[in-house]
Amino acid sequence: MALPRSELAATLATVRFDKLATLDAAGKAALQQAARRSRRIQRKRELLTENEEIPETLLILSGWAMRIRLLEDGRRQVLGFLLPGDLVGLSYLESAVASTTVVAVTDMDICTAPHPSISPSLARGYETGRMFEETYLLAQITRLGRMNAHERITDLLLELLDRLELAGLALRGRLEIPITQELIADALGLTSVHVNRTLQALRRDGSLEGKGRDFIVSNPDALRQSIGRRTVRVMAA
Amino acid sequence: MALPRSELAATLATVRFDKLATLDAAGKAALQQAARRSRRIQRKRELLTENEEIPETLLILSGWAMRIRLLEDGRRQVLGFLLPGDLVGLSYLESAVASTTVVAVTDMDICTAPHPSISPSLARGYETGRMFEETYLLAQITRLGRMNAHERITDLLLELLDRLELAGLALRGRLEIPITQELIADALGLTSVHVNRTLQALRRDGSLEGKGRDFIVSNPDALRQSIGRRTVRVMAA
DNA sequence: CGGGACTTTGATATTTCTCAAACAATGTGG
DNA sequence: CCACATTGTTTGAGAAATATCAAAGTCCCG
Numbered sequence: 001m002a003l004p005r006s007e008l009a010a011t012l013a014t015v016r017f018d019k020l021a022t023l024d025a026a027g028k029a030a031l032q033q034a035a036r037r038s039r040r041i042q043r044k045r046e047l048l049t050e051n052e053e054i055p056e057t058l059l060i061l062s063g064w065a066m067r068i069r070l071l072e073d074g075r076r077q078v079l080g081f082l083l084p085g086d087l088v089g090l091s092y093l094e095s096a097v098a099s100t101t102v103v104a105v106t107d108m109d110i111c112t113a114p115h116p117s118i119s120p121s122l123a124r125g126y127e128t129g130r131m132f133e134e135t136y137l138l139a140q141i142t143r144l145g146r147m148n149a150h151e152r153i154t155d156l157l158l159e160l161l162d163r164l165e166l167a168g169l170a171l172r173g174r175l176e177i178p179i180t181q182e183l184i185a186d187a188l189g190l191t192s193v194h195v196n197r198t199l200q201a202l203r204r205d206g207s208l209e210g211k212g213r214d215f216i217v218s219n220p221d222a223l224r225q226s227i228g229r230r231t232v233r234v235m236a237a
Numbered sequence: 238m239a240l241p242r243s244e245l246a247a248t249l250a251t252v253r254f255d256k257l258a259t260l261d262a263a264g265k266a267a268l269q270q271a272a273r274r275s276r277r278i279q280r281k282r283e284l285l286t287e288n289e290e291i292p293e294t295l296l297i298l299s300g301w302a303m304r305i306r307l308l309e310d311g312r313r314q315v316l317g318f319l320l321p322g323d324l325v326g327l328s329y330l331e332s333a334v335a336s337t338t339v340v341a342v343t344d345m346d347i348c349t350a351p352h353p354s355i356s357p358s359l360a361r362g363y364e365t366g367r368m369f370e371e372t373y374l375l376a377q378i379t380r381l382g383r384m385n386a387h388e389r390i391t392d393l394l395l396e397l398l399d400r401l402e403l404a405g406l407a408l409r410g411r412l413e414i415p416i417t418q419e420l421i422a423d424a425l426g427l428t429s430v431h432v433n434r435t436l437q438a439l440r441r442d443g444s445l446e447g448k449g450r451d452f453i454v455s456n457p458d459a460l461r462q463s464i465g466r467r468t469v470r471v472m473a474a
Numbered sequence: 475c476g477g478g479a480c481t482t483t484g485a486t487a488t489t490t491c492t493c494a495a496a497c498a499a500t501g502t503g504g
Numbered sequence: 505c506c507a508c509a510t511t512g513t514t515t516g517a518g519a520a521a522t523a524t525c526a527a528a529g530t531c532c533c534g
Binding site: 428431 | 523
């Protein structure tokens with residue numbers, strides 16, 4: 001007897017925030033409450049548009065989104081991915097403007113994020129979430145700046161694995177990644193052709209299993225080791 | 238008759254924050270006050286160490302710093318540069334841990350940043366500063382991911398020009414950049430050899446003048462145009 | 475004046491891109 | 505349930521961008 005989808009999604013988001021800041025009862029209640037008013041978003045819809053007002057902070061209950069930036073000639077950079085439990089458009093300034101466009105990669109469920117003033121633990125969770133976001137941006141810079149194609153792909157997969165596990169969405173190295181090789185290319189500053197060949201090589205040498213968009217990292221620790229990726233600590237303290 | 242150096246530095250930092258959030262009297266006073274207790278930092282010293290506690294938020298009064306990350310095999314990524322008026326180690330969590338190491342690129346003057354609770358305008362200025370920081374990280378990702386060497390260098394120079402102008406430190410396209418070509422390379426994911434050759438090409442075709450670490454961008458707007466760089470708005474509203 | 479830190483140059487190697495086409499999977503309307 | 509269209513993946517061959525290595529040149533400091 002399955003839970004209704006929105007309940008399930010709410011639980012997942014709560015799980016993640018609880019890890020970020022150990023929620024008190026008020027915080028948990030607020031999240032559950034917010035999730036009850038969830039909306040469905042179609043794939044490819046924009047959640048936020050660069051340079052336009054941010055109407056409200058959103059919480060992702062299910063599905064993936066990405067932050068993107070377009071160059072004038074059409075080149076596209078995927079700045080980062082947003083997963084269930086992530087916040088979209090968090091700002092503490094009234095009348096803030098979106099620094100990037102955010103697009104739904106898959107169909108999604110989202111809701112308005114409860115206001116941080118509701119509970120100090122929630123506020124701490126948001127603040128921790130922000131720090132994670134910064135961490136992901138810094139990791140992305142390092143990938144793009146100083147890693148080769150092989151390392152970039154491996155490192156990104158490991159980050160996604162870590163993040164999905166944190167949200168309770170990946171088990172034992174198995175992750176379903178709902179994005180095309182072209183998107184991976186746009187995230188990693190490569191061509192989709194090169195991503196394709198590199199993925200093949202990774203599968204050939206046993207670093208990866210699975211096919212299509214189904215990835216199995218059978219030995220995450222070994223893989224981390226092989227590219228010298230540090231383990232990311234979940235909690236600050 | 239020159240101002241004492243610390244007064245001058247304090248004024249510059251104040252100018253920048255005033256642009257970010259129109260400081261009230263209390264905010265200005267707090268900044269001037271803080272700057273009076275400035276410390277001198279030697280080039281190459283660490284202001285912050287990755288994974289270690291952040292003891293306090295610092296305000297840069299003069300000199301440049303950089304955020305760096307090292308890979309296990311010694312490759313180095315410069316994540317971004319920190320200029321006068323920038324904050325180092327701002328966090329709203331008690332007991333936060335530094336997400337990156339920050340190293341002084343030149344000798345610097347720094348002081349403890351006044352606490353945001355002193356003035357709402359100061360708090361807004363910090364928050365705006367944070368958004369700028371995010372903007373710079375996103376720009377860095379785009380440079381590394383989807384621009385070629387020529388564009389990366391041009392775009393970085395233009396960003397630094399904008400930022401120095403915002404702090405009142407660059408005039409009419411002339412900027413003195415106290416960093417080696419090797420650092421530029423580590424920031425832009427290139428080899429210093431390639432940076433050298435690309436800079437030569439930029440000077441040859443007239444995009445840049447000046448020599449050594451002295452850069453003159455005689456026509457910033459044309460250069461911006463040529464690589465399709467958007468003008469960065471200073472204020473949100 | 476000597477030494478260290480940067481910059482510049484040349485020759486060659488490697489990675490990644492480009493273009494073009496074939497192939498596979500997936501979804502949609504009839 | 506088919507047929508077609510669309511979207512994504514795979515392959516091959518050749519080209520371009522950037523890295524590597526090694527040495528020479530320049531500049532600045534003490």
